[in-house]
Amino acid sequence: MISERIQTIQTSPTVELAAKAIALKEAGQDMVDFSVGEPDFPTPAHIKQAAINALGQDRTKYTANAGMFELRRAVCKKLKGENNLSYSPQQILISSGAKHAFYNVMMSVIEQGDEVIIPSPYWGSYPEIVRLAEGVPVIVEAHETNGFHITAQQLKSKISSKTKAFVFCNPVNPTGAAYSEGQLQQLADVLHDTNILIISDEIYEKLLFDQIEFRSFAQVVSSAEKRAVIINGLSKAFAMTGWRIGYAAGPQEIIEAAAKLQSHSTSAASTISQYAAIAALNGPQEEMKKMVVEFQRRRDFIVKKLNNLPHLSCAVPQGAFYVFPNISAFFGKKYKGAVINNSKDFAAFLLDAAQTVVVPGSGFGAEGFIRISYSTSMAIIKEGIARIANALTDLQRENG
Numbered sequence: 092m093i094s095e096r097i098q099t100i101q102t103s104p105t106v107e108l109a110a111k112a113i114a115l116k117e118a119g120q121d122m123v124d125f126s127v128g129e130p131d132f133p134t135p136a137h138i139k140q141a142a143i144n145a146l147g148q149d150r151t152k153y154t155a156n157a158g159m160f161e162l163r164r165a166v167c168k169k170l171k172g173e174n175n176l177s178y179s180p181q182q183i184l185i186s187s188g189a190k191h192a193f194y195n196v197m198m199s200v201i202e203q204g205d206e207v208i209i210p211s212p213y214w215g216s217y218p219e220i221v222r223l224a225e226g227v228p229v230i231v232e233a234h235e236t237n238g239f240h241i242t243a244q245q246l247k248s249k250i251s252s253k254t255k256a257f258v259f260c261n262p263v264n265p266t267g268a269a270y271s272e273g274q275l276q277q278l279a280d281v282l283h284d285t286n287i288l289i290i291s292d293e294i295y296e297k298l299l300f301d302q303i304e305f306r307s308f309a310q311v312v313s314s315a316e317k318r319a320v321i322i323n324g325l326s327k328a329f330a331m332t333g334w335r336i337g338y339a340a341g342p343q344e345i346i347e348a349a350a351k352l353q354s355h356s357t358s359a360a361s362t363i364s365q366y367a368a369i370a371a372l373n374g375p376q377e378e379m380k381k382m383v384v385e386f387q388r389r390r391d392f393i394v395k396k397l398n399n400l401p402h403l404s405c406a407v408p409q410g411a412f413y414v415f416p417n418i419s420a421f422f423g424k425k426y427k428g429a430v431i432n433n434s435k436d437f438a439a440f441l442l443d444a445a446q447t448v449v450v451p452g453s454g455f456g457a458e459g460f461i462r463i464s465y466s467t468s469m470a471i472i473k474e475g476i477a478r479i480a481n482a483l484t485d486l487q488r489e490n491g
């Protein structure tokens with residue numbers, strides 16, 4: 092009954108976990124949810140007002156399939172002003188979220204058997220969407236010891252005659268690692284004499300700490316105008332996950348192909364959300380800046396607390412709102428008589444023993460780790476860490 096295409100892909104681990112957490116919450120359990128992938132801040136008032144105005148003015152009909160011209164122009168203005176990249180509105184596709192933009196682009200460029208290089212730990216949708224497009228994900232492992240950055244040599248070693256594209260996320264979900272301009276340049280140099288497409292997911296670009304300045308991969312790679320596609324959106328930077336607005340910016344030929352696919356699936360993104368997105372891109376950015384300051388405060392707190400726990404280590408992330416601690420020292424321990432063998436078992440143990448939801452690293456292609464999202468209040472972070480600490484103490488006791 093179910094197609095082979097769908098049978099070859101997995102459900103998103105974050106969606107699975109979130110569903111479990113919701114079910115437990117609904118059953119009356121007092122859960123701490125560290126699995127969320129969205130800012131806990133409200134969408135700024137002026138953005139919501141723009142949507143209300145659109146409704147009041149009956150702007151509730153279809154827009155152009157690739158997005159309203161005014162919104163595509165606002166994206167171009169953003170890319171020029173913030174990233175020093177020149178695009179025309181014809182090179183922009185507005186989709187229903189960055190995930191949708193990524194999907195449309197990958198379905199438009201990947202042929203059966205094409206290899207697509209993806210650094211791990213990765214956002215779970217990358218390999219699945221590559222598989223849906225009948226491509227072959229080729230994973231290049233970023234190690235904890237290297238701050239979860241891949242090196243130029245590692246990237247080079249994965250390039251073959253079948254390599255079609257390199258999917259790059261910066262800052263990274265799930266590790267929060269961010270690449271310096273020097274590191275970006277080294278990766279770009281490896282790609283210099285190739286015609287490999289670069290798909291650069293920059294959805295966390297605004298969520299950078301310690302005064303690090305964001306550089307788009309398209310700013311450093313050669314022939315970017317011919318082969319780099321930027322994927323971005325408003326979900327994370329403007330706390331707009333539910334509005335479902337993302338975009339792709341790249342060579343017109345690719346954008347037109349992706350728009351053609353979109354025209355036969357979802358058509359244009361929500362009109363009301365597009366009006367809100369114009370206000371977000373063209374309006375004041377103060378709320379976002381305040382959000383970043385608060386995320387950095389929480390990062391500092393949670394990293395310190397986690398590193399104080401015995402047998403657990405946590406690298407310091409430079410961006411996003413996740414930490415990715417190493418929990419492999421707990422493998423082999425028994426909880427209620429069953430051995431904890433992997434990160435999924437460890438997450439299940441925390442769910443039961445600490446009523447705390449985390450995402451197993453295996454869902455991001457990295458066994459031995461868990462992802463904790465600190466996109467929740469400081470009070471909840473403190474409570475969750477205290478629960479984890481108690482559960483780990485009990486686990487140590489159970490294991491003598």
Ligand SMILES: Cc1ncc(COP(=O)(O)O)c(C=O)c1O
Pocket residue numbers: 128187188189190191214260264292294323324325326332336337
């Ligand atoms: C790396 C990465 N890219 C893209 C997305 C998708 O964002 P959107 O809500 O715009 O579809 C996410 C969301 O979690 C993400 O983590």
